[in-house]
Amino acid sequence: MTKKPELVFVALGGAGEIGMNMYLYGVGSGRDRRWIMVDCGVSFGDMESSPGVEVIMPDPAFIEAEAERLQAIFITHAHEDHVGAIGRLWPRLRAPVYARPFTARFAALKMEEAGQDPGMIRPVGAWPETVEAGPFRVAFLPVSHSVPESSALLIEAGGHRVLHTGDFKIDRTPPLGEPFDEALFAEIAAGGIDALVCDSTNVFSDHPGRSEAEVAEPIAELIARAPGLVVATSFASNLARLRTIAHAARAAGRAVQVRGRAMKRMIGLAQEAGILTDFPETVGDEAAAEMPAERLLVLASGSQGERRAAMSQIAFGANDRVRLQEGDLVLFSSKTIPGNEKAVARVFNRLSELGARMVDDQDGLYHVSGHANRPDLAAMHRLVAPKLLVPMHGEHRHLVAHAELARASGIAAVVAPNGTLVRLAGGEPGIAGSVETGRLYLDGSLVIGAEDGVVRERLRLAMRGHVVAAVVVDQHGELAADPVVEVIGLMAEVDDEVPDLAVEIESVIELAFDRAERRELRSDEAIERMVATACSQLCNRLIGRKPLVTVLVSRVETE
């Protein structure tokens, strides 16, 4: 028997964090190793750590350097954290991208948005259809999740077999999309699975997961009883939920209006792909404006309190077509993603001030998660009976807890945060090395490195404010004009004695020049240092903080 080649796994994103998934599988060794990528997603920036950044992506530098040996990219499902970066990063990867038809349409849009050829996205069918990509054979196995057509992947290479779950839950009765097919997984597992690379998101949820179908009745009852206008929100990609809400509206004699680009787009894509065939006819702005409130339901995007989304605009009155009144119902059929609590609370409170009756998932009636809870993860472990478990899609503590769960039932497990190269098969399984990882920020139209210092500088500007000083210096090192100072993000008026901080700083700069030795002023750098120090000391004394100081030195010749 010839020795089977080594099969390795490494996450460039998604392991040690929830978001921006990017996983690699490699078979063979050294310069003969061939790769495939699974998912190519984004995270979103926030004020706390990345102000001004719209989108965060894994840095694909490691695989970019091996791009000619990257055989293909597979997208498991149509969520931003799994496919959002494909358009931006594809030019660095240049491999064909495989996805099931609806997901492929979504990925093609991402390519178009980034000016890339959507033709690189190749729609494929589910198991038993199989994609051959160099030494890899990959099949899409339908799983249940919060977007239709979600898939696990069966990855075969070098005589090894790996099951990559993607995001999944065990839902046997989803109202839209494919039910979890235990028999299919059992059949595939019967051939032996070397490694299960598995979603860890809900490892801390102890109760068994509930079916998406369970929210239909509570939602229908809630809407049937509502007296006035109903506004409902959920994740734009949760088409099953949107469909449930829309059907509930129709059943209650209400027309349905959809507000929000993301939501309209998802519904449209799903209809085109033929996986959403019975979404009720919706009404446009004009028709909606004519309807009595009690005959209308508005489906609005923005369940996470996003400032520009329809729900925020309704709350803050920017959307003058939808005016909430005392007693109207607003349903958040969603969970608040950690980190968004304040943004959501801001919208909730504004809606509350308008007199709306707020209903959220608080008691679990109106929302279920799309991820497998702890008992369902254990069920998946039992079903697949892998030789090795590698937890993915989780923060570090999720990965650790998931590994412990597997070990408790006798399955070996490896915690492998981003960059950890794991040997899955073809040798002793376990950690076999590490590769460089990082993050890229999409900032305006530029892609910048997270370590480039740009964002650090922005945080400093925000925390400390900015003093800018322009000095004009002649060939003798003398001031040739009055210094000009502006303070930005600082209070100009300190107190009655210092009505204008900028003027005070200008005086202190003149004083510094008066007192300086001529030789101190020879270089621009020396002048910048002197002026910055004078500004800093003065601000510390007057306002109790040291702002960021930028000094601009202009040189003129005088006679």
Added chain:
Amino acid sequence: MTKKPELVFVALGGAGEIGMNMYLYGVGSGRDRRWIMVDCGVSFGDMESSPGVEVIMPDPAFIEAEAERLQAIFITHAHEDHVGAIGRLWPRLRAPVYARPFTARFAALKMEEAGQDPGMIRPVGAWPETVEAGPFRVAFLPVSHSVPESSALLIEAGGHRVLHTGDFKIDRTPPLGEPFDEALFAEIAAGGIDALVCDSTNVFSDHPGRSEAEVAEPIAELIARAPGLVVATSFASNLARLRTIAHAARAAGRAVQVRGRAMKRMIGLAQEAGILTDFPETVGDEAAAEMPAERLLVLASGSQGERRAAMSQIAFGANDRVRLQEGDLVLFSSKTIPGNEKAVARVFNRLSELGARMVDDQDGLYHVSGHANRPDLAAMHRLVAPKLLVPMHGEHRHLVAHAELARASGIAAVVAPNGTLVRLAGGEPGIAGSVETGRLYLDGSLVIGAEDGVVRERLRLAMRGHVVAAVVVDQHGELAADPVVEVIGLMAEVDDEVPDLAVEIESVIELAFDRAERRELRSDEAIERMVATACSQLCNRLIGRKPLVTVLVSRVETE
């Protein structure tokens, strides 16, 4: 029978938000109205909405204008959101401050820190002791909460009686501090209560509250079973919890070390005030360093993931005295306050990477809340049987839900967010007007208004980056020196063709001057506008965004 004078209530902070509590009661009318203030607290700034701001306070302008008719200030308990602003705002209020002894010590510290006379804080005893303040008679009624000596206030004026709960829970068996005394409340209520002004924080928690005593056994068991080092955190002011943890450590044969200024200070104050008599002896840094890990428990401040707190420093290795090892236990005996989720997750994940076993309040074993849950609020309503309920200490939706809860059992209720003047008695109860409210930011050593635009400018700096341009112009409107540009919080290198954005902007400024009509350049404002427009357009084209632009114009004379 003479008509009783009007008694009114207005919140300047704390109603419509959780934090910075400041409530006013007034008796009489017009220029004869006399006021008392209850609580004078802060909120904390965050990057999302107030970068660089340490502390947020209610703007007391309304009562400042009536300061000579403000009879007294009463502090219900020693939490920052109830007393944190007293030092900073006292000079605007200049009324005597009453609090029970431990709370008074904490308030005196706040006065000292702000350079005010701690002698203005007057310690008083609990009911039946009563403070006379002009037409008001006020008594402190002990309640259970998450800091000892918390009190409700019985406020009597003009023949009316109001019960202001402060923060409270119904805990009949607290291990430290006074139990909730149902008999006392019943006795007081027997005299008739016109209005109950009541904590709303936990109105959405449906299960009955649990006693602080219930966490003692789980914590003791957890610590007894821990093999290596134990690090535990909770709120610095939750002295009952710190005591429980410390006793559990001693029972398990561990020495206790306290790390963190806030925690040490709270323990010290409570010991001085004689309300914490049996806290175990603690060990210092030197002694702790000598201890084997399994004989030590470190109590660390920083349960909310605060970057500078002891727990963060332990996680990120800044504290080289405490080194966590695989299998050590870290207990978060606390809840994560909404908005702090990401900061806490950051610490959790770092601790997880170090191999620590993380335990939090997830299953409610190791933490209980200090606020009354929904059934306990209902019990309070029954106990006091007020004529009117005014919910406080909650976001808008909490106030609404609390009012509905009261109405459901036949009690009239008024939702009165900050600034809403409510007539409690001496006339038809209900909304009777409104007063100006606002927020003040403590920023460095300055107090600035939330509406002054400073913070808005900082957010813009952070979101958009900053371009600063210095131009030197002669009397003819010609450039007398090369323009100097710096970009801050922006990527300098755009691509191979534009290796330095600042240099590119400098060229575009020169070009703008070349092309400008002389008369356009007559005023500095016109020059600033022209340069800013040129910068903006170029940046939009090159980097896909418009940064904030500051133009500094210096004038020189040339021959």
